[in-house]
Amino acid sequence: MSVILVFLLAVVIVVFAWLVRQGLFSKPWLEVGVAGGVPIVEPSAPKAARVGLAVFLVVVGSLFALTVSAYLMRAGLGDWRPVRLPGILYVNTFTLLVSSLALETARTGARRGDFDSVRTGLIAGGFTALLFLVGQLVAWRQLNEEGYYLASNPANAFFYLVTALHGVHVAGGLVALGRVTGRMLRGAGVAALRTGVGLCATYWHALLLIWLVLLGLLTSWIGDFILICRQLLS
Template sequence: ALPLPRLVWFNTGVLVISSVALQWALMAARHDDHEGLIAGLLVGGASAVMFLIGQLVVWQQLNVAGYVMASNPANSFFYLITALHGLHVTGGLVALGRATVKLWRGAPMTQMRLSVELCTIYWHFLLLVWLVLLGLLTGWTDNFVDICRQLLT
């Protein structure tokens, strides 16, 4: 089994902060709060970048510890899944960057609401996917499935 470095938990917290910041930006857009919107977008984007950098550091730590991608299927699966998630976070950052540029160019708040709402929904989905992946990778979902089976029988 592939051991997960502690940094994975920190990265999870950073992703939660990113999602909360985008929710903050959405609420600011709905209340025509320009400064709150800018702050939410910047904090959300910066914490997402921090998540990606943290995941690269996790990969480096695992490589140094001898858990290279080609050594066994579990390692390959971990690297593949986390890379795909990182790719989706990067795509979300592109959309978030476009929304931020639109805001700085003076787009009306009514236009910004839809962009921010779509980014926020996507970000919450990314967080949910990450939590499910983390549950699968750490094995706690096995316990959850066992509990459900016991409740159903």
């Protein structure tokens, strides 16, 4: 339970700091326009979208925190036989890193009004994210060929669970990214794409962070780190 609490606390702190930067706690009633001489409040759609994404990321982070906690508790039982991780997982990790960097390039280009950077970043980010998913399926196939079946061991089941759970979120992100890319291909300008590109980049960075945690979990270095901390504190 302490692992869950620490993880959730870290997620809350990061999200809170991000929301402050986005101006969540500003006073929207002071942001007024004029219509017929009468001041009116102008709601900020981009700000609402950022808040919505932040709330969603808190939920996603909590879900993965619970999964990590369940993994660590189950790994402590005697029938646990670790999975030999296929080498392609490290290639997939690099691919997801490139995807995240590409979308950050697109976000930077959107802020500068550079349409070419936005286009290149969106296309490269989407393509490499798709490669990541294909690579994860290849890893599943390799494990099946080596006899690491879903029901043969709890460690196998958890491997397929955590990678599938992460893959579903990547696939969902690709749907959103596809919509933004589609708007770009239909002629939308940089200003119209700025919010969508920024949200996709933030989401991709979160997916990369979650995957690095999951990879550390699957390679057991997280469990070793926790064990070392417990020994130092005891």
